[in-house]
Amino acid sequence: MNPSTTSASVKKPTLSQLRLERCINANEFLQVVASCGRNFFRNTGAGHDGYLTMNGRGTIVWFHDNYTGQRINVAKEGSWYGFSHGGTLKWLVGAIGKHVLTGSEMRYGYFQPVMDNGMENPWGYDDDILLVRDAGVRLGLITPATPVVALGKINTDLDARRNNEQKIIIAAAESLIEVGCSVSVVVGEVVLLSDSTDPIEIDKAFCESGESGFSVKRVIDGAVQEGWIEFVSAFGIEVTADDNLQVHHALQMVNELAAQLGLQRNxxxxxxxxxxxxxxxxxxxxxxxxxxxx
Known part of the structure; x- marks a missing residue:
């Protein structure tokens, strides 16, 4: 057999083929999410569970909402008309869409009851989040676990990570306060901190809460702006804000610091x-x- 003929006959999959395969796997992943825990994306009125499709060129990923039936471009910045879920699931769908298009993976430590940053997972899936993680690893959406290291090293690493996270939380608080925001930290109906402008107290309450973000408020030209600041994404510690707050510029240097401290994936x-x-x-x-x- 001619080696050159053999090598020529084995063609690498095209980018479109890779994206189609990832889209199929992503939909299987969404089915796992819908079948356990709090059943996110299960049919609640649209006649179907939430699912993904792509345009003919394979350059746009659409999410078909399980409640409204609306088709949503997951790459769209700002609010998603017809998306029936909150910010956490909007981030998730966006990250899944990015995986379909680029092959990027979500981090392993996010998908567990207590995340690798020490915060409680915001999904409320309890141990079922591990079923979601296993499916994500199997289907290529989630980075596999890293090898186990010695307990002493883990403790040292956790201390160092906490110190770095504290730097990010305080830097974010200071930047937000500088543009006129006050911060509130709430767990369920329990208010741990209300309208604070003290970065140290904000850090303390935020860490105690186990939440992945906190709420902020400011007044611009007599109008009250309120929204959510999120610290967790598929790429590690990434500080993002609701678009209506218009504070992305204030958080840019905070995210640059997070990258310098090694708290974000490449x-x-x-x-x-x-x-x-x-x-x-x-x-x-x-x-x-x-x-x-x-």
Missing amino acids: VPICESCGYQDHPDKYGSRCPECGADPI
Whole structure:
């Protein structure tokens, strides 16, 4: 048999084929999410569970909402018309859509009752979150576990991580306070901290809460703006804010600090040119080749 003929006959899958395969796996993952825990994405009025499709070119991922039936472009910035879930699941669907298009993975330590940052998982799935994690690893959406290390090293690493996280929380609080925000930390109906402008007290209450974020409020031209600040994403510690708050500029340096401290995963490589510092967010163009996000 001619080796050159054999190698030529084995073709690598195209980008479109890879994306289609990842979309199929993503829908299987969504089915696992819908079948356990609090049954996120299970049919609640649309006649179907939540699921993903792509456009004909394989460049846009659509989420079909399980309540409204609305088709939503998961790459869209800002609010999603017809999306019947909150910010945590919006982030999840966005991360899954990014996986379909780029192959990026969500981090293993997010999908457990107590996350790797020491905070309680916001899903409320209890141990069923482990079923979701196992499915995500099997289907390629979640990074597999890292090897087990010595307990002493774990304790040291946790102490160092807490110190770094404290730097991020305080830096975020200071930046938000500087643009006129006050911070409240609430667990269920229990208010741990209300309208505070003390970064140290904010850090203390936030860590005690076990939540993945806190609420903020400020007054602009007599109008009250309220929203949520989230500290957890698929890429580690990433501080994001509800769009209506318009404080993204205030959080930019905080996220740069998180990256410097090693609290964020590396961003995906541009699939068009291989540039390794391609911006991680949808809506950004590659600074090297100018390609649209894919």
